[in-house]
Amino acid sequence: MVAADFIEQLLNGLTLGMVYVLLAAGLSVIFGVMDVINFSHGELFALGAYFSLSIIAPFGAGTGFWIAIVVAPVAVGLIGAAIERTTVRPLYGRDPLYHILLTFGLVLVINDGIRLIWGTQQRQLAVPEYLSRPVSILGVQVSVYNYFMIVFAALLAVVTWYLLNRTKYGMIIRAGSQDREMVRNVGIDIDQYYTLVFGVGAALAAVAGIVLGGYQNVNTGMGNSVIIPAFVVVVLGGLGSFRGAVFGGLLVGVVQTLMRAYNGSVVATVGDVTLSVPNLEGLTVYLLMIAVLLVKPQGLFGTRGEESESEGEILVGGYGGVLADSTRVRLGGIAVVALALAPLAILFMGDQYYLVVLNEILIWAIFALSLDIVMGYAGLVPLGHTMFYGVGAYTAALVMLHYSQSVFVVLLGAILICAVLAWIVGSLSIRVSGVYFAMITLAFAELLYSAVFKFDFTGGSDGLLGFEAFLGFGTIGASLSNIEFGLLGYELGQQFVFYYLALLIAVLSLLFARRMMNAPFGSVLQSIRESEERAEFIGYDVNRYKRRAFVISGGMAGLAGGLLAVSPSTVIISPDQTLNWIHSGEVIVIALFGGMGTLYGPMIGSGVFFGAEEFLSSYTDQWRLIIGTMFILFVLFVPRGIVSIPSLVAQRLETANNADGPVDMDEPEVRSDD
Amino acid sequence: MTETVLETDGLTKRFGKLTAVDDVSLSVADGEFRSVIGPNGAGKTTTFNLITGALSPSAGVVRFKGEDITDVAPHERVGRGLGRSFQITNVFGGLTVRENVRLAAQSVHSDDINPGEALFRDKNGFDEIAEQTGTVLEQIGLQDRADEHAEALAYGDQRRLELGLVLATDPDLVMLDEPTAGMSSEETQATMNLIDEVLSDRSLMLIEHDIDLVMRVSDRITVLTRGEELASGTPDEIANNEDVRDAYLGGVRE
Numbered sequence: 001m002v003a004a005d006f007i008e009q010l011l012n013g014l015t016l017g018m019v020y021v022l023l024a025a026g027l028s029v030i031f032g033v034m035d036v037i038n039f040s041h042g043e044l045f046a047l048g049a050y051f052s053l054s055i056i057a058p059f060g061a062g063t064g065f066w067i068a069i070v071v072a073p074v075a076v077g078l079i080g081a082a083i084e085r086t087t088v089r090p091l092y093g094r095d096p097l098y099h100i101l102l103t104f105g106l107v108l109v110i111n112d113g114i115r116l117i118w119g120t121q122q123r124q125l126a127v128p129e130y131l132s133r134p135v136s137i138l139g140v141q142v143s144v145y146n147y148f149m150i151v152f153a154a155l156l157a158v159v160t161w162y163l164l165n166r167t168k169y170g171m172i173i174r175a176g177s178q179d180r181e182m183v184r185n186v187g188i189d190i191d192q193y194y195t196l197v198f199g200v201g202a203a204l205a206a207v208a209g210i211v212l213g214g215y216q217n218v219n220t221g222m223g224n225s226v227i228i229p230a231f232v233v234v235v236l237g238g239l240g241s242f243r244g245a246v247f248g249g250l251l252v253g254v255v256q257t258l259m260r261a262y263n264g265s266v267v268a269t270v271g272d273v274t275l276s277v278p279n280l281e282g283l284t285v286y287l288l289m290i291a292v293l294l295v296k297p298q299g300l301f302g303t304r305g306e307e308s309e310s311e312g313e314i315l316v317g318g319y320g321g322v323l324a325d326s327t328r329v330r331l332g333g334i335a336v337v338a339l340a341l342a343p344l345a346i347l348f349m350g351d352q353y354y355l356v357v358l359n360e361i362l363i364w365a366i367f368a369l370s371l372d373i374v375m376g377y378a379g380l381v382p383l384g385h386t387m388f389y390g391v392g393a394y395t396a397a398l399v400m401l402h403y404s405q406s407v408f409v410v411l412l413g414a415i416l417i418c419a420v421l422a423w424i425v426g427s428l429s430i431r432v433s434g435v436y437f438a439m440i441t442l443a444f445a446e447l448l449y450s451a452v453f454k455f456d457f458t459g460g461s462d463g464l465l466g467f468e469a470f471l472g473f474g475t476i477g478a479s480l481s482n483i484e485f486g487l488l489g490y491e492l493g494q495q496f497v498f499y500y501l502a503l504l505i506a507v508l509s510l511l512f513a514r515r516m517m518n519a520p521f522g523s524v525l526q527s528i529r530e531s532e533e534r535a536e537f538i539g540y541d542v543n544r545y546k547r548r549a550f551v552i553s554g555g556m557a558g559l560a561g562g563l564l565a566v567s568p569s570t571v572i573i574s575p576d577q578t579l580n581w582i583h584s585g586e587v588i589v590i591a592l593f594g595g596m597g598t599l600y601g602p603m604i605g606s607g608v609f610f611g612a613e614e615f616l617s618s619y620t621d622q623w624r625l626i627i628g629t630m631f632i633l634f635v636l637f638v639p640r641g642i643v644s645i646p647s648l649v650a651q652r653l654e655t656a657n658n659a660d661g662p663v664d665m666d667e668p669e670v671r672s673d674d
Numbered sequence: 675m676t677e678t679v680l681e682t683d684g685l686t687k688r689f690g691k692l693t694a695v696d697d698v699s700l701s702v703a704d705g706e707f708r709s710v711i712g713p714n715g716a717g718k719t720t721t722f723n724l725i726t727g728a729l730s731p732s733a734g735v736v737r738f739k740g741e742d743i744t745d746v747a748p749h750e751r752v753g754r755g756l757g758r759s760f761q762i763t764n765v766f767g768g769l770t771v772r773e774n775v776r777l778a779a780q781s782v783h784s785d786d787i788n789p790g791e792a793l794f795r796d797k798n799g800f801d802e803i804a805e806q807t808g809t810v811l812e813q814i815g816l817q818d819r820a821d822e823h824a825e826a827l828a829y830g831d832q833r834r835l836e837l838g839l840v841l842a843t844d845p846d847l848v849m850l851d852e853p854t855a856g857m858s859s860e861e862t863q864a865t866m867n868l869i870d871e872v873l874s875d876r877s878l879m880l881i882e883h884d885i886d887l888v889m890r891v892s893d894r895i896t897v898l899t900r901g902e903e904l905a906s907g908t909p910d911e912i913a914n915n916e917d918v919r920d921a922y923l924g925g926v927r928e
Contacts, residue, residue, distance in 0.1 A: 520780055520800075521792040527777045530766035537726070537760075538843050539752035539781035 017253020018153035022208035024233040024245035026201025032177030032240020040106035042227030048206025049213030061126035073203040080202025108628030125213040238299025282450035362502040368602035370556035376597030384445025390578035392561025400467035414562030422554025449579040463574030494568040595641025685734035696901040712898035757845030767825030778842035814838040
C-alpha cells in the first residue's frame with residue numbers, strides 16, 4: 001500500500017511539524033517583539049519535558065500526564081518570565097548579539113541544571129495507555145498519540161492565534177512586532193508586555209517538550225536537537241510572523257520526515273532512467289532556508305522591512321584605556337615570553353596534560369581572532385563560523401590522508417579551501433544584513449554539518465582518523481609522533497613541538513591581524529563598523545570590503561581547524577567536534593568574553609574560557625553551570641569583555657573618590673590599536 | 675553657456691501608490707550653487723537620494739558630467755566626483771577626527787594602493803593621503819582637535835567635520851542635505867561661510883527649507899511641490915513668481 005504508507009509518513013511529518021509550530025510560535029513572536037534571538041528556547045522545551053517526568057511519577061501516567069500538561073508549562077512560563085525580568089530586560093537596546101551571548105549562557109545553565117537534577121540518563125515520559133495504542137483508520141496505522149499531538153497542538157495554535165488577533169493584548173503585541181517605536185509613540189508602554197510574551201513563549205515551548213517527550217523520549221540533548229530546526233522554521237516563515245511559524249513548522253516537519261522516509265528510494269523508472277529521491281535527508285531544510293533568505297530575506301510571511309530593524313551598538317573593547325601604548329607592547333612581549341617558557345614549568349611539574357590544554361587554548365585563540373576580524377571590525381555577526389573551523393579540520397585531515405603529510409602543505413590547504421568557501425558563502429550572504437546574515441551563515445554551517453554525515457570521503461558520523469602530520473617538506477623533517485628528545489634529563493615529545501608551532505602561528509596571526517587593521521584595508525573595515533552608510537558615501541564599496549574581510553577571517557578560522565587536525569591530541573576529526581553549531585556559539589562567547597574589536601581580547605578570552613573549564617571541571621561536574629552563570633554576569637555587567645576590566649576598575653576608583661554616584665557600565669573602553 | 679555638471683531627465687520615484695518625485699528634469703551648470711526648496715513632503719530628500727544613488731528611480735535618467743549614472747552604485751558615484759553630506763550628522767564617532775578625514779582622502783586614492791599595500795602598509799605612510807588630510811583639516815579648522823574622537827566634538831564642529839569628509843573626497847558636485855539643520859543663527863552663518871570658503875570652487879546642490887538662507891546664497895533655485903518641479907530660476911525670479919508665492923511662500927514675503 002504505497003498511498004497508505006505515504007499518508008502514514010505525512011501524519012508523522014505533521015506530528016513533528018506541530019511540535020515545531022509550538023516552538024517556533026514563541027521564538028518568532030519573542031524575536032518580533034523584542035528582537036531577542038533566544039537560544040535557550042530549546043532548553044525551556046526540554047525543561048517542560050523534565051518537569052512532567054517529576055509530576056507524572058507520583059500520580060501515574062493516567063492522571064499524571066494531564067496534570068503535567070497543565071502544570072509544567074505554567075511552571076516553565078514562570079521561569080521564562082523570571083528570566084526575562086532578571087537577565088533579558090537590561091539588554092534591550094543593545095545589539096541582538098548580546099542576546100545570543102546571554103541566551104547561550106542560559107543554555108549552559110539550564111542544561112547543566114537538568115543534568116544535576118534529573119541525571120543524564122535517557123528517560124521515558126509515561127503517557128496514558130489509551131493514547132499510546134496504535135489505531136488504524138482507512139488502512140493507515142499510526143498511534144493515537146499522533147492524532148492527539150496534532151489535535152492538541154492545533155488547538156493551542158488556534159488559541160494563540162485568537163489571543164494575538166482578537167484581544168487587545170494580542171493587538172498591541174502584534175503592533176509591537178511590526179513597529180515598536182510607533183507603539184511607544186501612541187502612548188503604550190510596550191515594555192510591560194515583554195515579560196508576558198517571553199513567559200507565554202516559554203510555556204508553549206514546554207508544551208512542545210511534553211508532547212514530543214511522550215512521542216519519543218526525554219534526554220538532555222533534546223533541546224539542542226530542536227533549536228536549530230526551530231530557527232529554520234522561524235526564518236522560513238518570517239521573523240516575527242505567527243502565520244509564518246505555523247506554515248514553516250508544518251513544512252519543515254513534513255519535509256524532514258518525508259526525506260527521511262523516502263531517502264534514496266526510487267520514484268519511477270522511465271525506460272533506462274531511474275528517478276529517485278536525492279539522498280539529501282537533513283540537508284533539504286537548510287537548502288530551503290538559504291534559498292528563501294536569498295530570494296526573500298524577510299521570510300515567506302514576513303512583513304518587516306530590513307530598514308525597520310533598530311540595531312543597537314555593538315560594544316567593542318574600544319578605545320581610551322588606562323594603559324599606555326608602550327605598556328601594552330611590553331605586556332604583549334611579556335605574555336609571549338611567558339607562554340614560550342610555560343612548557344618548561346609544566347615539565348618540572350611533570351604533568352604534560354596541561355600542555356594539551358595550552359594547545360587547545362592556542363588553537364581557539366586563533367579561531368576567536370578570526371571571528372573578531374569580521375565581528376569586532378566589520379560589524380558582521382556570523383552564527384556559523386564553525387563551518388570554517390570544521391572544514392579546515394576536515395581539509396587538513398584529508399590532505400594528510402591522501403596527499404601530503406607536510407604540516408605546511410596541510411595548513412596551507414586548510415587556509416585556501418576555507419578562503420574559497422568563505423568567498424562563496426560571503427558572496428551569497430553579505431547582501432543580507434544583521435540578523436539575516438547571522439541566520440544564513442548558520443544555515444550554511446548546518447548544511448555542511450549535515451553534509452559530512454552523508455559522504456564516504458568524510459567518514460560519515462565516525463569522522464576521519466588515521467592521519468598524521470609531518471614537520472617538514474618532502475623527506476626532510478620528522479613525523480610529529482617520532483619526535484622525542486631529551487633535555488636536562490626530561491623527555492620532550494610531540495606535544496612540545498606542536499605547542500611551539502601553535503604558539504608561533506598564533507603570534508604571527510595576531511601580528512598579521514594587527515598589521516592589517518593599521519593598514520588601509522583595516523581602516524576601512526573600522527569605518528564600516530562605525531557607519532556603513534557614511535563609508536559608502538565617501539566612496540567605499542562596503543560589500544566588497546566585508547566580503548574580503550570574511551574571506552580573510554574564513555581562511556584564518558580554517559588555519560585554526562587545520563591546527564586542530566595536526567595536533568597530536570587529535571585522533572579523530574568528527575562532525576560534532578568541529579561542525580556542531582555549539583562551536584559557533586562558543587567562539588562568539590569567547591570573543592565577547594575577552595573583548596571584541598581588540599584582536600588580543602578574544603585570544604585572552606580563549607585562555608580564560610578553557611582555563612576556567614579545566615579548573616572548574618576538576619572540582620565539579622557542574623562546571624557548565626558556573627561558566628554559563630559567568631557569561632550571563634559578564635554580558636550584563638562587563639559587556640566590553642575582560643580587556644575592559646582595568647579601565648572599569650579605574651573608573652570605579654575615580655568615581656568612589658569623587659563620590660559621583662553609580663558608574664554607567666557601558667562607559668569603560670580600552671584602546672583598540674594594540 | 676557653461677557646461678552642465680548634473681542633469682536629471684524625467685526623474686520619477688513611486689512608493690507603491692505614492693509618487694514622491696514626479697517627472698523632475700533639472701540641470702545644474704558647472705560651478706553653480708543650486709538650491710532645492712519646497713514644503714515638507716515635496717520630494718526634496720527623495721530627489722536627493724535619487725541623485726546620490728541611495729534610491730533607484732522608477733523612471734528617468736541621472737546624468738553626471740555627461741555620463742548616464744542611473745545604474746551606478748553610490749560609492750562609484752562618489753568616486754566619479756559626486757559627494758554628499760548628511761542631514762543627521764554622520765561621522766565615524768569612534769575614530770579620531772584625523773582618521774575620519776584620512777579615510778575619505780584614502781577613498782580617492784584607493785586605486786593607487788595595490789592589494790599588498792592595502793593589507794600591510796601603515797595607513798599613515800601614504801604621503802599624498804596624509805598631505806590631503808592635513809589640507810582638509812586646516813580648511814575646516816579642526817587641525818588642533820585632530821586627535822580627538824569625532825564623537826567628542828561639539829555639534830557645530832561635527833558638522834564641520836561632516837563637510838570635511840565630503841571635501842576630502844575631492845568632489846566636482848557636492849550635494850548638501852540641510853547642512854545647517856539644528857544650528858543657532860551664528861552657527862548657521864559660520865557654516866555657510868565655511869561652505870563658501872571651502873566649497874566655492876565646486877558645484878553645489880543644497881536641499882534646504884530655510885528660505886531666507888536659500889535666497890541669500892543660491893545662484894539658482896528649484897522649487898518642488900508634491901514631487902513636481904514648480905519653478906526654477908534666480909532668487910529674484912523665484913521671489914517674484916506668482917505660483918511659488920501661492921503654493922509655498924503663501925504671501926508671507928511681500
